[in-house]
Amino acid sequence: MKGTNLGEFEELVLLAIASLQEEAYSVAIIDELERVTGRTAKLGVVHSVLNRLEEKGLANSQLGESTNVRGGRRKRFYIISESGKSALLKSKEQRDKFWSQIPDFVFNKA
Amino acid sequence: MDYQGPPKWLDRFLTFYCKKSKLEDLQGDLWEFYDRNLEKKGRRWANVIYFIDVLKFMRIYTVQKPKLIKRMNFIALFNNYVKTSLRSIARNRLFSGINVIGLAFSMSVCLLMIAFISEVLRYDTFHENKERIFRVTSTYGDANNSMELASVPQPLLEELKKYPQIKHIAHFRRNFSPDAFLETGEVFQLKGNYATEGYFDVFSFPTLEGDVKGVLDIPYQLVVTESTAKKMFNDVSAVNQIIKIKDKNYTIKAVVEDPPKHSHIKFDFIASYITHINQVKEKYPDYESTWTNMWMYHTFVLLQEGQTETDFANILTEISDRRNADLSNKVVGLYPQNIVDIVPGKEYSNEPGIVMDLDVLVIVSLLTLVVILTASFNYMNLSIAKSLRRAKEIGIRKVVGATRGQVFFQFIIEAVIISLIALIVAFGVFVVIKPQFLNLNDGIQTITDLEFNFSQALLFICFALIIGIVSGFLPAFLLSKLKAMLVLKDYTKVKLFSIVSFRKVLIVLQFTISLAFIISSTIIYQQYRYAMSYDLGFETENILNINTGSNEKSDQLTQLIEQIPEVKMISKSAMISSVGSIYTLNLKYKDPLDSVHAYHNDVDVNYIENLGHKLIAGSNFPERANTENQLHAIVNEALLKRFKMGTPSEAIGETITVEGSPVQIIGVVEDFMYTKIEGGIKPVIFRNAERYSYLNVKVESTDIMATFDKLEKAWKEVDDIHAFTAEFYDDRIERAYGEYIMMFKIVSFLSVLAVSISILGLLGMAVYTTETRIKEISIRKVLGATEKSLVYLLSRGFLWMIGIAAIIAVPLTYLFFNEVFFSGYENHIEVGPLELLLGVLILFGIGFLVIGWQTLQAARSNPADTLRNE
Numbered sequence: 001m002k003g004t005n006l007g008e009f010e011e012l013v014l015l016a017i018a019s020l021q022e023e024a025y026s027v028a029i030i031d032e033l034e035r036v037t038g039r040t041a042k043l044g045v046v047h048s049v050l051n052r053l054e055e056k057g058l059a060n061s062q063l064g065e066s067t068n069v070r071g072g073r074r075k076r077f078y079i080i081s082e083s084g085k086s087a088l089l090k091s092k093e094q095r096d097k098f099w100s101q102i103p104d105f106v107f108n109k110a
Numbered sequence: 111m112d113y114q115g116p117p118k119w120l121d122r123f124l125t126f127y128c129k130k131s132k133l134e135d136l137q138g139d140l141w142e143f144y145d146r147n148l149e150k151k152g153r154r155w156a157n158v159i160y161f162i163d164v165l166k167f168m169r170i171y172t173v174q175k176p177k178l179i180k181r182m183n184f185i186a187l188f189n190n191y192v193k194t195s196l197r198s199i200a201r202n203r204l205f206s207g208i209n210v211i212g213l214a215f216s217m218s219v220c221l222l223m224i225a226f227i228s229e230v231l232r233y234d235t236f237h238e239n240k241e242r243i244f245r246v247t248s249t250y251g252d253a254n255n256s257m258e259l260a261s262v263p264q265p266l267l268e269e270l271k272k273y274p275q276i277k278h279i280a281h282f283r284r285n286f287s288p289d290a291f292l293e294t295g296e297v298f299q300l301k302g303n304y305a306t307e308g309y310f311d312v313f314s315f316p317t318l319e320g321d322v323k324g325v326l327d328i329p330y331q332l333v334v335t336e337s338t339a340k341k342m343f344n345d346v347s348a349v350n351q352i353i354k355i356k357d358k359n360y361t362i363k364a365v366v367e368d369p370p371k372h373s374h375i376k377f378d379f380i381a382s383y384i385t386h387i388n389q390v391k392e393k394y395p396d397y398e399s400t401w402t403n404m405w406m407y408h409t410f411v412l413l414q415e416g417q418t419e420t421d422f423a424n425i426l427t428e429i430s431d432r433r434n435a436d437l438s439n440k441v442v443g444l445y446p447q448n449i450v451d452i453v454p455g456k457e458y459s460n461e462p463g464i465v466m467d468l469d470v471l472v473i474v475s476l477l478t479l480v481v482i483l484t485a486s487f488n489y490m491n492l493s494i495a496k497s498l499r500r501a502k503e504i505g506i507r508k509v510v511g512a513t514r515g516q517v518f519f520q521f522i523i524e525a526v527i528i529s530l531i532a533l534i535v536a537f538g539v540f541v542v543i544k545p546q547f548l549n550l551n552d553g554i555q556t557i558t559d560l561e562f563n564f565s566q567a568l569l570f571i572c573f574a575l576i577i578g579i580v581s582g583f584l585p586a587f588l589l590s591k592l593k594a595m596l597v598l599k600d601y602t603k604v605k606l607f608s609i610v611s612f613r614k615v616l617i618v619l620q621f622t623i624s625l626a627f628i629i630s631s632t633i634i635y636q637q638y639r640y641a642m643s644y645d646l647g648f649e650t651e652n653i654l655n656i657n658t659g660s661n662e663k664s665d666q667l668t669q670l671i672e673q674i675p676e677v678k679m680i681s682k683s684a685m686i687s688s689v690g691s692i693y694t695l696n697l698k699y700k701d702p703l704d705s706v707h708a709y710h711n712d713v714d715v716n717y718i719e720n721l722g723h724k725l726i727a728g729s730n731f732p733e734r735a736n737t738e739n740q741l742h743a744i745v746n747e748a749l750l751k752r753f754k755m756g757t758p759s760e761a762i763g764e765t766i767t768v769e770g771s772p773v774q775i776i777g778v779v780e781d782f783m784y785t786k787i788e789g790g791i792k793p794v795i796f797r798n799a800e801r802y803s804y805l806n807v808k809v810e811s812t813d814i815m816a817t818f819d820k821l822e823k824a825w826k827e828v829d830d831i832h833a834f835t836a837e838f839y840d841d842r843i844e845r846a847y848g849e850y851i852m853m854f855k856i857v858s859f860l861s862v863l864a865v866s867i868s869i870l871g872l873l874g875m876a877v878y879t880t881e882t883r884i885k886e887i888s889i890r891k892v893l894g895a896t897e898k899s900l901v902y903l904l905s906r907g908f909l910w911m912i913g914i915a916a917i918i919a920v921p922l923t924y925l926f927f928n929e930v931f932f933s934g935y936e937n938h939i940e941v942g943p944l945e946l947l948l949g950v951l952i953l954f955g956i957g958f959l960v961i962g963w964q965t966l967q968a969a970r971s972n973p974a975d976t977l978r979n980e
Contacts, residue, residue, distance in 0.1 A: 026139045042137055046168040051171050063135060069145075071115055073138025 006058075006091055013049050014088055017059055018080045024065070025075040026050060032059065050078060058084035116144045116160040124164050126793035129174040136167065165593055187516065188523070194522035198500070199531075205496055206528065209489050212867040213532035216485040217577065218539035219863065222547055222560075223478045224569050225297035225540075230466050232372045233453035237276055238314045240450055242277075242413040244422055249443040256441070260458035263404040263442060267306065270409065271430045275417045276425075278311035280410040283386055284462040289831055290342070291354040298829050302379040303462070310366070312412045313375070320349040320364030326382040330360045334379040335368045337785035345358055354809060358383075371559070374463040375455045401433045401442060408462045410449065422446045453557075466557055474856070481863050484623050486581035487616045488871040489525065493585035494613060495878045504589055505597035518590040521959040525582020526575060532572035551852050614911060617875065620868035621915030621953065622922075627861030628949030630925040631854055633941055640787075640939045642843070646688050647782025649722030650839035655686055656805040656821070657658045657835040663828050664793055664802055670824040676811040678819075681716035682802035686839070688783045689846035697795065698767040699753040706752055708745075708793040709784040712801045718744065718779065720808055727758035729775035731798045743768070744777035770794065786846055790936025806839075872908060876961050880904060880968035888973035900969035905961040912957050916950045 006014065016032045017024040029050070030041050053059040060081050063074045080088075115121070124137060140163055147156035169212045199206040237243055245264065282305035310322040317338055325331045332353070339348035339362070351362045360381065369376050390397050413422055418977065426444035434441055447455070454466040470582040504517055512520075532949045548555050571841070658664040664682055671677050685693055695710045715731050717723075731742055743766070755761040758778035765772050773795075781791045811817040818836070825834040837845075880887070887900055895903075924941055932938040939945075 026135070027142050042166075043143055043163060044169075047136065047139070047167070048169060048171065070138040070141045073134050073141060075138055076135035 002108070005088055009041075009045075010049055010053060010058075011091055013046065014053060014058060014080060014084055017053075017078045018085070018088065022077070024078045027075075029078075053084070054078075057081060058087055115141060117157055120161055120164050124167070127168055127173050129172060131874050132172050136172065140150075140164070140167075149702065167618060170595045173282075177712060191520045191523045191526065194520070195527050198524060199528065202496060204877060205874055208870045209492060209528050210535060212485045212488045212537035212870045213577065213581075214539060216481040216862050216867060217529075217532055217536035217574070218543060219478050219860070220577075221540040221570055222543060223475055224559060224573055225560045225566055226547075227471065227475065228566065229372070229560065230454050230471065233374055233464075233466075234372065234449045236314060236370055237449060238617070239412055241448070242417065243312055243449040244411055244413065244417070244446040245449060246409045246411070246426060247445050247447050249445075249825060250402070250440065252440060256443075258458050259404065259458070259460050260408065260462060261405050261460040262407055262409045262444065263401045264399040264407045265401060265403075265433075265920060266407070266409055266429070266444070269433070270411065270425075273425050275414050275421060276411045278308035278412040278949060280309040280312035280440055280606055281306045281383065282309065282360055282380075282408055283383070283406050284408060284460075285406070285854055286381060286386075288355040290360075292342060293352065293354075295422075296342070298338075298339065299376045299831070300378040302377045302381060304383045305380045306383040309380060312410050315366045315369060318365045318367055319347060322364045322366065325363040326380065328382055329385045329388050330358060330728060331382045331385075332360045332362045332379050334362050335377065337368050338378040339365045357416065374465075376463060380792075404442065405460060417447065419446050458913075463900060464557055477856075477860055480623055481860055481867070482577065484620045484864050484867050484871075486577065487620055488867055489528065489581035490584045491613050491871055492618045492878075493525070493582070494588060495875060496959035497585060497589050500589070501592055501597045504592050505594045508592075508594035509598070509788060510572035514590045518586045521589055522579055522582045525586070526578030527883045529578030529581065530571075530579075531575045533570060537570070546646075550653045551848065555600050604905070614873070617868070617871060617908075618911050618915050618918070620864070620871055620913050621957075622919040623862065624864040624868045624917035625915055625949050625953055626923045626926075627857060627864045628952060629919065629946055630927070631858035632945045632948050633923075633939070634850055634854045634857060637938050638847055638854060640937075641847045641850065644783070644787050644937065646787075647723070647780055648687070650688075650843065652809055653721065653839040654807045654809055654818075654821070654836050655839055655842060656807060656825070658803060658805055659832065664805055667805065667828045670827060671805075671807065671815060671821055674817070674820050674824070676809050676817045677807055678810050679716060679720045679808040681720035681806045682714040683717055683804050683806060684712035684801050684840060685710075686804060687711065687721075688786065689842050690786045692785055695795065696769055697749075697793070699755070699764075704753075706749070706793055708749060708795050710795050710797065711784075712799050713796050714798065714800075714802065717796070717806065718777075720806055723782065724780040725777055726780055728762040728775070730777060735916065741772075741774055742776045743773045744779055744796040745775055746779050746791075746794045747781045748791050749795065750778065752793050768797075768950065787937040788935040795834050807836075809822055865953065865956065866953070869960055872957055873960050873964065876904075876908065876964040879907075880964055884968060884971065885977050887968055888971065888976040891969075892975045892977070897966070897969045901962060901965045904968065905958070908957065908961045909954070912954055916953075920946050920950065 012078060013029060016029045016036070020028055020032055026043065026046055030046055031045075032045065033039065033041050050059070050061070054061055058081055059078045061078045062077050064077050066072055066074050122136070124140075125133060128136060140160065142161070144156050144160050149161050151159075153684050234240065245260070246262045248259045248262050250259060251257055261284075267279060270276055270279050270281075282303040284303055285301075286304055287299070287301045290300050292298075305326055307324070307326045310317070313974050319339075322333055325333055334342075334348055342348065342353070343351060348362050352359050353362065354360070398957070411422070423446050426446060429862060430442055430444045453464055454468045454471050457467045507517060507520075544560055548558075548560065656667070658667060668680055668682075672680065685691055693710050694707045697706045697708045698704065713731075715733055718730050725744075726747075728744070738963060745761075745766075750756070750758060750761050753766070755764060761775055761778055764775050766775065767773070779796075782794070783789075784792060784794045807821070809817050821836065822834045883904070887904075890900060890903075924946060927941050
C-alpha cells in the first residue's frame with residue numbers, strides 16, 4: 001500500500017535528510033543526492049517528495065533564520081522524525097534479510 | 111552592487127498562485143537555483159529555467175485554494191448569521207416591528223407599481239417580428255403650431271407600396287363599430303377596423319379556422335375573433351356565415367384568436383379595406399383622397415430583414431417631402447415608431463388603441479421610489495441608532511476572527527430578513543389595495559388586470575432582496591468598520607462618523623417628504639373643490655344629457671319625452687361644454703391673414719335659454735330657419751375682443767368667415783367656460799346646423815329615479831339595440847375633473863404612507879433616545895427637574911427637526927405648484943397659508959403626540975428604579 005512503504009526516491013531523500021542532519025533543506029538535499037548517487041534531481045520533484053514525507057509524518061520541518069542569500073528568504077529545514085527513522089530501519093532490515101538469503105555463488109559466478 | 115533577482119513578473123505570478131505557507135522557502139529555493147544558473151549559464155538561461163520552474167511548481171499541494179473555496183465556511187457561517195439575525199430581530203421587537211411595518215406599507219405600493227409597469231412593458235411584445243414592425247405617426251400644421259397624430263394620410267398606403275424595403279403593410283381605418291344582424295334576427299354591437307391584406311402578415315394574430323390569406327382583398331369579407339364568433343354563433347362554425355351590416359351582406363371567411371391581453375390594438379372583427387373604399391366611392395363617385403385626409407387611417411409596416419428604423423425614416427421623409435410640395439401653408443410630417451414603443455409611450459391624438467403615457471408612468475414610479483426611500487431611511491436610521499447596543503457583539507465577533515466582510519454580510523442578511531418579512535406583509539396589503547388601484551380611473555382596467563403570475567412573484571422577491579441590501583448597506587458598512595479594541599474597551603466612546611447629525615439629516619429628509627405629500631394633497635383637493643364650485647357662466651343644474659349618437663333618433667325621442675310631465679325643457683347640442691371635449695373651427699374677420707381657432711358647438715333654438723346662457727346683445731337663432739342654419743352665429747365676448755369688434759351691440763350683424771364661408775353674427779352671449787376651467791375663457795361660436803349628438807333635458811322632479819325610468823322607456827321605444835346613456839350635467843362635470851380626484855387619492859395615500867413611516871421612525875428614535883438617556887433623566891429628576899421640563903428637554907430636538915423640515919418643504923412645494931403644476935392653468939387656486947400650514951400643523955400634532963407620549967413615560971419613571979443598579 002502506498003504510504004506505508006517508502007518509495008525508492010523517498011527513501012533516498014529521507015536518507016539524505018538523515019545524513020545532512022541540521023543542514024537538510026531542499027537545495028542541500030539535491031546537492032547531497034547528486035554527490036552520493038550522481039543523479040541530478042529536479043527541485044520540483046524534491047519539493048513534492050519533501051512535502052509528501054512531511055504529510056506522512058516521516059519528516060518534520062521548520063523555517064530557519066533569515067540570511068542575506070536567497071533574497072532574504074528563509075530556508076525550510078527538514079529533520080527526520082521517529083517514524084521516519086523506523087521506516088528507514090525497516091526498509092534496511094528488509095533489504096538485509098534479502099541479502100542474507102541470497103547464496104554467495106549468485107554473485108560470485110561471474 | 112544591487113542584487114538582481116529573477117524577473118519580477120514571474121515572482122508575482124508565483125506569489126499569486128502559491129500557498130502563503132509554502133511560498134517563502136519555495137521562492138528562496140528557486141532564487142538559490144537562479145543564482146547558481148546565473149553564474150553558470152548567464153541571465154538568459156537562468157530566466158528561462160526560472161520560468162519553467164515556476165510553471166512546474168504549480169502543483170496541487172502548492173497552489174492555494176481559490177477564494178471561493180476558502181469561503182466555504184462562510185456558507186456554514188450563513189446559518190449562524192440567519193440565527194443571530196432572527197434572535198436580534200426578536201430581541202428588538204419594537205424596532206423590528208417599526209421596520210417591518212414601515213417597509214411593508216411602502217413596499218406594497220412598490221409591488222403595485224412593479225406589477226403595473228412590468229405589465230405595461232409587456233405590451234405588444236408578442237408580435238413575432240416586433241423589432242421590424244413600425245407604426246407611422248404624423249404631424250400636421252405649420253411652423254408654429256402642429257399637432258402630433260397617430261393617424262396618417264389615407265394615400266400613404268399607395269406611396270409605401272412602391273418601396274421594396276417594406277415587406278408587408280397593415281393599413282386600416284379605425285372605428286368601424288356597426289350593429290351586425292344575423293339571419294336569425296339577432297343583433298350584436300361589434301367594434302373593428304377596415305384593414306388591408308397585410309394586416310395579418312404584420313401582426314401576429316394566429317388563425318384558428320379558415321384562411322386569412324386573400325380575405326381582405328375582396329369586398330364585404332370579414333375576419334372575426336374567436337370570442338366574437340362564439341358570441342354570435344355559439345358552437346357552430348363561423349366560417350362562411352353571413353352577417354348583415356347596414357343592409358349589406360358580409361361573409362365571414364376566417365376566425366383568428368382574440369388579440370392578447372397585451373396587445374394595444376383590440377378588435378372584434380376586421381373587414382376588408384376595399385369594402386370601405388367602395389362604400390365611399392358609391393356615396394361620392396368623384397371621390398379622390400387627398401393627402402390631408404389623415405384623421406382616420408393608420409399604417410403599420412413590417413420591414414424586410416436587415417432594414418432599420420433609420421432606413422424607414424428616410425423613406426417616410428422622402429414621401430412627405432414629395433407630397434408636402436403640393437400642400438399650401440400646411441406641412442405633414444411622417445415618422446416611424448416601433449410597435450413596442452407605443453405602450454408605454456407618448457400620447458398622440460387619434461390613437462387607434464390603448465395608450466399609457468410614459469411621463470405619467472415615470473412620475474408615479476418616482477413618487478413610489480420616494481416612499482420606499484423614506485422607509486429605507488427608517489431602517490438605516492433605527493439600525494444605526496441601536497447599533498451601539500450591538501457594538502460589543504461586533505467586537506467579540508472580530509476578536510474571535512470575523513473579517514470585516516463577514517460582519518458586513520451579517521448585517522446585510524439581517525436587513526434582507528427584515529425586508530423579506532416585510533414582503534409577506536406587503537403582499538397582503540398589495541392584495542387589498544389592488545382593486546382600489548384598478549378602480550382609480552376607467553382607463554386602468556383596460557390596460558391591465560394585474561393578474562398574479564410567476565414572473566411577478568419573482569420580481570417581488572428580487573425587489574425585496576434589493577431593498578434589503580440597499581437599506582442594510584449603510585448600517586452594515588458603518589458597523590463593520592468598528593474596531594474591536596475600541597469597542598471592547600469603552601464602547602460609549604465609539605463614534606460612527608458623526609452619526610448623530612447624519613441620523614438627524616435622515617429624519618429631516620423624511621419629514622420634508624411627508625410634508626410635501628400632505629401639502630400637495632391638500633392643494634389638489636382644494637383645486638378640485640375650486641373647479642367644482644367655479645361659476646361656469648351657464649346653468650347646469652337639473653340638466654340631463656342624453657347621448658343620442660346621431661340626430662336621426664333625436665327628433666323622434668324629443669316628441670316622446672316632451673310628453674313626460676317632469677321634463678321642463680329640451681334642447682339639442684353637438685357638444686357638452688366644460689367637460690373637456692372640444693371642437694375647433696378656423697375663423698377670420700376682416701383681415702384675411704388673421705385667423706383664430708375658435709371653439710364651436712352646434713346648438714338648437716332652445717339651447718341658449720335651457721342652459722342659462724346670458725344673451726347680452728342681439729337675438730337667439732330664428733325658429734325653424736332651415737335654409738339659413740349655417741349662416742347665423744352666436745358668439746361670446748371673448749371672440750369680439752379677439753377680433754376687436756367693439757361693443758356687443760356693435761358686433762351684431764357683422765360677418766365673419768368660418769372655414770371659408772361667411773357667417774353673420776346675430777347674438778352675443780356672456781363669456782363662459784367651454785373647456786375645463788384650466789383652459790380659461792376662449793372665443794366660442796355657436797351655430798345652428800343640425801348635427802346634434804346630445805339632448806339636454808331639464809327635469810324637475812322629486813323622484814329622479816322614476817323620471818329616469820320614464821326617459822329610458824321612451825328611449826327603448828325609439829332604439830332597443832343601444833343602451834340608454836344619460837348623465838346629469840353636474841355628474842358629467844365631476845367626472846371631467848376625475849383626474850384631480852385620482853391624483854388626490856394617489857397623493858393622499860402616499861402622504862398617509864410617508865407620514866406613518868416617518869412617525870414610526872420618529873417613535874423609534876424617541877424610544878431610543880429616552881432609553882439611552884434614562885439615567886440622565888433620573889439624575890435630573892433627583893436634582894429637582896419637573897416632568898414638564900423633562901418632556902421639554904427630550905422633545906425639543908425632535909420638534910426642531912420637524913420645524914426644519916417645514917422650512918424646507920413648504921417653500922419647495924409652493925414653488926412646485928405655482929411654477930410647475932399650475933403653469934399653463936388659466937384658473938387655479940391661489941396657494942395660501944391654509945393649504946401650506948395645514949400639513950405642518952397636522953405633522954406637528956402627530957409628532958408631538960408620539961414624542962410626548964414617549965418622553966412623558968420616561969419623565970415619569972421612578973429614579974429609584976433606574977439608578978438602583980449603579
